[in-house]
Amino acid sequence: MAISQVQNGVANGDAVAAAPAELDTQASKLTINLATQLKDVPPAAELKFGQVLTDHMMVAHYDPIHGWSAPEIKPYAPLSIDPASSCLQYATNVFEGMKAYLGPDGTPRLFRPDKNMQRMEMSAGRVALPPFDTNELLKLIKKLVMVEKRWIPTVKGHSLYIRPTIIGTRSSLGVAASDSATLYVIMCPTGPYFRSPRPVNLLAVQEHVRAWPGGTGGYKLALNYAPTFKPQQYAAKLGYDQCLWLLGDKITEAGAMNFFAVVRRDDGDLDVLTPPLDGTILPGITRDSTLALCAAHPSRTTLPGLDPSIRLHTSERELTVPQLAAWADEGRLLEVFSVGTAVVVVAVGRIGFDGKDITLPSYEGSLGPVGRGLYDRLTEIQEGRTEWDNWSVPCDS
Numbered sequence: 001m002a003i004s005q006v007q008n009g010v011a012n013g014d015a016v017a018a019a020p021a022e023l024d025t026q027a028s029k030l031t032i033n034l035a036t037q038l039k040d041v042p043p044a045a046e047l048k049f050g051q052v053l054t055d056h057m058m059v060a061h062y063d064p065i066h067g068w069s070a071p072e073i074k075p076y077a078p079l080s081i082d083p084a085s086s087c088l089q090y091a092t093n094v095f096e097g098m099k100a101y102l103g104p105d106g107t108p109r110l111f112r113p114d115k116n117m118q119r120m121e122m123s124a125g126r127v128a129l130p131p132f133d134t135n136e137l138l139k140l141i142k143k144l145v146m147v148e149k150r151w152i153p154t155v156k157g158h159s160l161y162i163r164p165t166i167i168g169t170r171s172s173l174g175v176a177a178s179d180s181a182t183l184y185v186i187m188c189p190t191g192p193y194f195r196s197p198r199p200v201n202l203l204a205v206q207e208h209v210r211a212w213p214g215g216t217g218g219y220k221l222a223l224n225y226a227p228t229f230k231p232q233q234y235a236a237k238l239g240y241d242q243c244l245w246l247l248g249d250k251i252t253e254a255g256a257m258n259f260f261a262v263v264r265r266d267d268g269d270l271d272v273l274t275p276p277l278d279g280t281i282l283p284g285i286t287r288d289s290t291l292a293l294c295a296a297h298p299s300r301t302t303l304p305g306l307d308p309s310i311r312l313h314t315s316e317r318e319l320t321v322p323q324l325a326a327w328a329d330e331g332r333l334l335e336v337f338s339v340g341t342a343v344v345v346v347a348v349g350r351i352g353f354d355g356k357d358i359t360l361p362s363y364e365g366s367l368g369p370v371g372r373g374l375y376d377r378l379t380e381i382q383e384g385r386t387e388w389d390n391w392s393v394p395c396d397s
């Protein structure tokens with residue numbers, strides 16, 4: 001509703017209304033122009049997240065007269081951008097984060113990639129960037145992964161990180177929707193996000209807010225991240241790894257990860273809690289998968305290492321820092337962890353709040369039984385070692 005109003009508003013200007021109706025980045029029109037000189041793939045142990053990009057990228061351009069150009073896979077290279085471009089001036093810049101994992105048969109696999117495509121479509125729509133065919137984009141990503149297969153580390157816990165991006169390229173300083181865009185996909189090999197399996201420590205931040213009701217926190221827009229870097233630096237200075245983003249005393253997210261707490265109920269069962277998707281929370285695919293796998297324990301599956309007599313009740317509900325502290329004092333707070341594509345599941349060690357630390361339960365190897373079971377099951381599914389609801393999709397299909 002709100003979004004369609006925004007788009008109608010734009011139509012008064014000069015941008016989206018002129019767009020042709022049929023828009024797609026047709027994978028069948030793909031041209032592939034391979035690099036003549038290939039980079040050395042760094043040894044898995046030396047990988048730092050996001051530093052070495054692979055040899056090729058996929059690019060397609062959109063303009064209001066021709067629609068989408070034929071997509072191209074070509075050698076990785078700088079883009080040429082007009083300094084007045086919408087993305088540089090007004091942050092029309094959308095991204096996704098996904099990974100390709102090597103299956104036991106050596107075929108690269110994606111994890112619930114349709115979800116990334118849907119989310120990217122939503123994000124692009126929110127900043128009035130032109131629509132694209134999400135099925136075609138997924139085909140193109142699979143092709144690019146197959147081209148770059150040699151970059152996927154064969155070491156366990158490693159993968160190829162994929163960064164689909166769409167930017168507004170209208171070159172005019174007029175404050176209006178971008179009627180032109182460039183969609184591209186770049187990739188980098190990656191190891192475990194946090195090398196040592198130690199917990200992350202969070203600084204609860206109240207004076208800076210990541211997302212607010214009616215804002216854009218529920219979309220993967222670049223503009224949501226720039227304002228988080230300064231508080232993040234401050235947290236690091238105080239010895240914390242990430243900010244715990246709050247709204248008042250309500251917990252929203254931890255860094256760029258979704259937040260979970262496991263609390264023992266009066267009847268002995270466990271509640272697995274995470275804040276609801278009220279527009280201030282990024283609808284994480286790992287979050288959704290975590291909820292689904294916990295809800296399936298023990299009726300459809302048992303999480304690795306977790307006793308089937310333990311019953312998990314998932315609930316999307318408001319969580320506050322004082323409530324968390326009270327549960328910790330009562331000994332009912334069993335686990336706190338964060339989830340996302342980069343980390344999969346990571347334990348939270350302590351939360352700094354109001355000049356004090358809330359100490360959370362600690363476990364050998366850092367994750368508690370629920371977090372550990374989830375981590376093991378999620379990575380099994382991602383790497384194609386366990387089948388679950390067609391979540392893992394081979395790239396050669």
Ligand SMILES: *Cc1c(COP(=O)(O)O)cnc(C)c1O
Pocket residue numbers: 097220253255256257258282283284285286287339340341342
């Ligand atoms: C990307 C992201 C997540 C995690 O989403 P996944 O789909 O699980 O990777 C969580 N929070 C924020 C703010 C994010 O940008």
